[in-house]
Amino acid sequence: MFKKILIANRGEIACRVAATARRLGIKTVAVYSEADANARHVAVCDEAVLLGPAAAKESYLRGDKIIAVAKATGAEAIHPGYGFLSENAEFADACHEAGLVFIGPPASAMRAMGSKSAAKSLMEKASVPLVPGYHGDNQDADFLQTQADRIGYPVLLKASAGGGGKGMRVVESSEAFRDALASCKREAISSFGDDKVLAEKYLQRPRHIEIQVFADTHGNCIHLFERDCSVQRRHQKVLEEAPAPGMTAERRAAMGEAAVAAAKAVGYVGAGTVEFIANQDGSFYFMEMNTRLQVEHPVTEMITGADLVEWQLRVAAGEPLPKKQHELAINGHAIEARVYAENPEKGFLPSIGTLRHLGTPDAVNFELGGIPGHPAGVRIDAGVREGDAISPFYDPMIAKLIVWGADRKQALARMAQALSQYQIVGLASNIAFLNRLVQGEAFATADLDTGLIERNHDALFPAAQPAASGALALAAVALIEAEKDRSAAQSGANAADPWGQALGWRMNQPYVRKLSFADDYAAGLPSKAYGVEVTYLNDGWMFNLSGSEASPQLLTLMSQQGADISVKLGDTAVHGSVRRDGELFHVFTNGLHYTLHYNDPMAHAGESEAEGGRLTAPMPGKVVAVLAEKGKEVKKGDALVIMEAMKMEHTIAAPHDGVVDDVLYAVGDQVADGAPLLAFRAA
Ligand code: MV4
Numbered sequence: 001m002f003k004k005i006l007i008a009n010r011g012e013i014a015c016r017v018a019a020t021a022r023r024l025g026i027k028t029v030a031v032y033s034e035a036d037a038n039a040r041h042v043a044v045c046d047e048a049v050l051l052g053p054a055a056a057k058e059s060y061l062r063g064d065k066i067i068a069v070a071k072a073t074g075a076e077a078i079h080p081g082y083g084f085l086s087e088n089a090e091f092a093d094a095c096h097e098a099g100l101v102f103i104g105p106p107a108s109a110m111r112a113m114g115s116k117s118a119a120k121s122l123m124e125k126a127s128v129p130l131v132p133g134y135h136g137d138n139q140d141a142d143f144l145q146t147q148a149d150r151i152g153y154p155v156l157l158k159a160s161a162g163g164g165g166k167g168m169r170v171v172e173s174s175e176a177f178r179d180a181l182a183s184c185k186r187e188a189i190s191s192f193g194d195d196k197v198l199a200e201k202y203l204q205r206p207r208h209i210e211i212q213v214f215a216d217t218h219g220n221c222i223h224l225f226e227r228d229c230s231v232q233r234r235h236q237k238v239l240e241e242a243p244a245p246g247m248t249a250e251r252r253a254a255m256g257e258a259a260v261a262a263a264k265a266v267g268y269v270g271a272g273t274v275e276f277i278a279n280q281d282g283s284f285y286f287m288e289m290n291t292r293l294q295v296e297h298p299v300t301e302m303i304t305g306a307d308l309v310e311w312q313l314r315v316a317a318g319e320p321l322p323k324k325q326h327e328l329a330i331n332g333h334a335i336e337a338r339v340y341a342e343n344p345e346k347g348f349l350p351s352i353g354t355l356r357h358l359g360t361p362d363a364v365n366f367e368l369g370g371i372p373g374h375p376a377g378v379r380i381d382a383g384v385r386e387g388d389a390i391s392p393f394y395d396p397m398i399a400k401l402i403v404w405g406a407d408r409k410q411a412l413a414r415m416a417q418a419l420s421q422y423q424i425v426g427l428a429s430n431i432a433f434l435n436r437l438v439q440g441e442a443f444a445t446a447d448l449d450t451g452l453i454e455r456n457h458d459a460l461f462p463a464a465q466p467a468a469s470g471a472l473a474l475a476a477v478a479l480i481e482a483e484k485d486r487s488a489a490q491s492g493a494n495a496a497d498p499w500g501q502a503l504g505w506r507m508n509q510p511y512v513r514k515l516s517f518a519d520d521y522a523a524g525l526p527s528k529a530y531g532v533e534v535t536y537l538n539d540g541w542m543f544n545l546s547g548s549e550a551s552p553q554l555l556t557l558m559s560q561q562g563a564d565i566s567v568k569l570g571d572t573a574v575h576g577s578v579r580r581d582g583e584l585f586h587v588f589t590n591g592l593h594y595t596l597h598y599n600d601p602m603a604h605a606g607e608s609e610a611e612g613g614r615l616t617a618p619m620p621g622k623v624v625a626v627l628a629e630k631g632k633e634v635k636k637g638d639a640l641v642i643m644e645a646m647k648m649e650h651t652i653a654a655p656h657d658g659v660v661d662d663v664l665y666a667v668g669d670q671v672a673d674g675a676p677l678l679a680f681r682a683a
Contacts, residue, residue, distance in 0.1 A: 001317050002026055002077050005103070006070040007045065009081030010060060011383030012400060013295075014041035017079045020309040029073045031066055033059035035391050040383050047073060054393040060084045063091040067098045077101035077316055079309075083395070086292040089114070103316040105270045105291045112266040113289040117160040117198050119266075123286050126265035128258045131277070131285040133200035135160070145177045147199055154202040157181060159188035159195075163288065165235035166191055170202055205449040206277040208232065209244050209284065211259035212300045212308075215268045216315045222325040223256040224300050224308075230448040231437070233348065238430075238453065239437065240296035241335040242303050245408060245446035251282055262289060271297070271312050280449070295338070298381060298402045302334035333411040334404045337419065337438065341396040343428035344461065350396040351428035352620050352645070353673050357579050357586070358386040359423030360399075377404040377411070378418050390427055392620075392645070398429065408446070412438060420591030425579050432593060436460050466528055467519065467587075469545055470567075470574035471594040473555055475585040476515055476532050476543065477567050478578035479598065481560060511536040514546075520584070520595035530596075543569060615652055615678045617671045621645030626667055628660040628678055641665070641677050656682040 004027040007014045018028045018041065030045035035054035042048040049069045051059040063085055070078055078095055080086035080103070089107035096102060104110075113119050117135040124130055133155075134147035148155045148171060157180060159167030169184040171177050181197070189195040207230040215221035228244035229237045243252070259274035271293045278284040297308050311322060341351040363378040382399035390396045401418055405411030419435040437443055440459055442452050453460060515532040531546035540556035553570035560566075563577040576589030587594040621643045628640035634654045641652040641663075662679040665671055 001319075002075075002101070002313065004029065004046075004073070004075045005077045005079055005313070006031065006066065006073065006075035007041070007079050007081065008060070008066045008085055009079070009083070010036055010039060010041050010394065012381045012397065013081040013293075013383070015044050015383050016381050017081060017309050018044045020307055020313070023307075024310060024313065026313070029069065029075050031060070031069055033393070035393050038388070040385055040388065049073065054391065056084065056393070063088065063094055067094055067100065070095075070100050071098060075100070077103050077313075079103040079312070080292070082292050082295055087114075087290075101316050103270070103312055105268055105272060109266040109268045109272075110291045113291055115160055116158065116162065116288065117196065119288065120198070120286070122265050123262055126261045128262045128265070128286045129284060131200040131203065133198060135198040137196075139196060141178065141181055144181060144197070144199060145174065148177055149174055151199060151201050154204075156200045156202040157184040157197050158200065159184065159192055160198055161192035161194040161196065162188065167197075203277055203279055203285075205280055205451060206230075207244070207280070207449050208275065209247075209255065209278045210273045210275045210290075210294075211255055212297070213259050213263045213268065213272045213274055214308075214311055214315070214321055215263055215270065215272075216321045217269055217318055218320045220321045220324075221260050221263050221268065222321060222323070222328070223259050224304050224306060224328060225330055226252065226255060227296055227299055228448060229296060230450050231443065231452050232450055233453050237296065237338065238434070239335060239337055239443065240299055241333065241408075241411075242299040243330055243333065245448065246282075248282075251284070255284055258284075258286070262286060270315050271308055295400065296336050298379060298400060299334040299336050302379070302402060302404045303330050303332055304328055305331065332404055332406050333408040334402060335408075335411045335415050335438070336400055336402045337415060337434045338430075339398045339401055339422065339424075339434070340430045341390040341398050341424075341427040342430055344430050344433040346428075346618075348430070349619070350390075350392070352390055352392050352396070353427050354389050355384060355386055355398070355424065356426030356581055357423060358384075358398075358425075359421070359577070359588075361401075361418040361421035363418070377414050378402070379404070398424065398427075412444060416591075423577065423579070423586075423588050423593070425581055425586045433460065435591060436462075464519070464528075467517070467530060467594050467596060468590070468592075469543075469548070469550065469553075470569055470572065471576070471587040471589055471592075472517060472530055472532050472545065472596070473543055473567055473569045473574060474565055474576045474578050474587050474589060475517060475594075475596050475598070476534055476541075477555070477557055477565055478563075478580065478585065478587075479515065480534070480541075481557065481565075482580070516599040517585070517596040518599065520597060615640065615655070615676065615680055617643060617673060617675045617677055618650055618652075619643075619645045620673045621650070621671060623665045623667055623669045623671060623677075626663055626665070628663055630660060630663055633657075633659050633683070640680075643671065643677075652677055654680065658682040 006029040007017050021028045028045040030042050030048035031051050032042050033054045051062055051065050078100055085091040087110055089110040092102040092107040120130055120135040132151055153173050155171045157169040167188045169180040171180040184197050185195040209226050209228050211226050212224040226244045227240050227242045229240045231239040262274045273290040273294050275287040276284040277287050342348045343351050361378050363380045379402040380399050403411050403414040405414055415438050422431050442456050513534045518529045533544040533546055535542035542552045543555035544552040556568045558566040563579055566575045579586040583598050585596045585598055624644045625642040636654055636656050638654045639651045643650045659681045660678055661681050
């Protein structure tokens with residue numbers, strides 16, 4: 001076995017690989033970019049070497065530098081993780097030439113699977129089932145149209161060099177064929193530099209089912225069952241699970257055999273995934289092979305008890321596979337959800353910023369094999385910690401949340417519970433979206449196919465709901481109790497003096513206080529204001545939501561432990577946690593996350609009470625255009641400032657008719673998340 005390896009990656013997968021290496025007593029070398037100097041993967045490795053600037057091209061994709069670092073640090077092998085250099089055959093060759101082991105398949109196997117049409121020819125010879133279609137060299141338009149007519153419409157055109165859904169066109173009829181072919185070829189040449197296409201029968205509601213395969217250098221090749229990754233959004237996987245619901249033992253054996261045949265046909269070694277699309281009737285067809293360890297590998301680990309990274313290391317070191325096919329069995333059910341810093345309400349726009357607070361469900365990290373016995377059955381693979389930043393340079397994944405259950409139902413319940421316990425402050429996340437998804441009818445009943453998210457759009461993106469009175473009550477109590485703490489600290493020795501404290505205590509008359517909260521307008525949702533009237537009593541408050549039908553209710557504090565608060569509102573017990581971040585109150589209760597702006601009358605004392613107030617940056621980015629002029633009148637909806645973030649433009653528009661009193665940034669300026677851009681006065 002190796003004594004030292006270099007991990008040519010970042011984030012959760014670098015941490016994941018390091019965890020197994022550590023368990024096996026193997027030293028690790030991290031590499032990092034300037035943006036990642038304080039990243040978790042740097043902290044968990046034994047040593048770390050800077051590669052260069054943040055851009056992947058200048059750091060994680062610099063194969064030459066990475067090989068030089070491996071040589072200089074005495075690493076014997078390089079683990080590429082996924083993405084970056086993991087499927088780069090030239091890099092694998094270069095490792096070999098430098099006397100280093102590339103922990104992955106032979107470069108020849110990567111090349112054989114790199115071209116879709118060439119791979120399909122190979123698979124055909126190996127008797128791996130293919131979607132009826134044409135994948136030959138003849139690219140004559142008349143000829144291809146004849147092939148499409150023979151296959152029968154709808155037909156799917158795919159760029160041979162493509163992948164991940166790029167360069168695909170559905171053709172509904174022979175009449176539409178020519179235009180679709182021309183447009184597919186245009187996209188193929190501009191995206192991949194190769195306009196070769198293939199034509200296939202288009203399957204209407206396919207499932208994405210993939211088989212984990214493993215081969216060693218001793219001629220052994222086995223599979224570790226399937227994963228169902230049908231729940232995707234724009235070819236990005238969202239949920240993955242193993243085993244696939246509805247899979248029969250016969251079909252599992254047939255798919256496993258086909259996958260092993262596919263791997264053997266290209267002389268595969270190491271961890272690989274053979275991707276199939278399956279019809280609702282269960283028939284399945286080879287799509288492509290991923291020649292790397294995949295993001296979703298943990299669900300396979302959870303049901304087999306195998307540590308796939310350990311297997312990769314053993315195979316790369318020349319050892320035989322730890323298990324034979326007949327020694328593997330499926331134990332229970334596992335589901336993975338990808339937790340992202342993104343905003344589902346804003347078209348899943350990545351959310352860049354700092355993880356100010358990260359509260360995770362009770363979980364273990366990498367305790368492989370032990371997870372089925374773990375009371376919570378929850379594993380979290382993360383590359384970021386509280387206080388870390390999600391930068392615009394890399395994939396904005398926060399963590400993979402993986403649950404195990406004795407059956408799918410239990411796994412699903414644990415997933416919903418774990419998602420409800422996840423607390424993220426400082427960034428938008430897809431947590432609530434994931435929770436709606438796993439609890440929705442379609443996923444709960446395993447009515448799976450690649451169109452699940454689009455088909456259930458209305459249920460997954462419900463109209464914004466007004467904040468629950470329980471959430472407002474928690475925010476109010478958190479606010480009042482924090483003032484009490486502050487005032488007690490200030491008054492010191494005079495703590496017993498009612499006059500010195502902000503307890504709201506008044507002689508002879510009850511103290512009535514009006515608190516004003518509003519929904520988080522930064523989420524891009526219509527925002528609602530809430531007037532909360534709190535009347536101080538001896539041992540609690542009367543809580544009255546102004547403008548609501550409900551009559552005032554007695555509010556009492558039951559317990560408080562840091563951010564965790566329990567109150568009684570009327571007859572209802574309400575539990576939750578409240579995290580304050582400046583003017584924002586993040587209330588986590590009932591599995592939901594409410595972001596409430598507290599309109600602090602003290603914070604803006606002295607400022608002009610401009611209605612409409614300020615217009616703020618929806619995310620960190622650059623000002624690319626300023627259309628507003630100081631002192632000019634504008635109409636509601638007029639574009640005032642255009643910002644660029646994540647390669648997309650965002651227009652900041654006037655919320656009402658009014659006057660721009662000041663423009664606070666110029667073109668080219670970098671702006672922080674939430675920064676006021678303009679001073680605006682409503683007419
Ligand atoms: C298909 C298909 C329907 N029929 N091929 C998309 C990415 C690439 N790996 C293969 N893809 C598809 N190929 C035929 N003949 C539908 C898809 C497809 C898809 C496949 C797997 C997972 C998600 C998907 C989402 C849309 C389309």
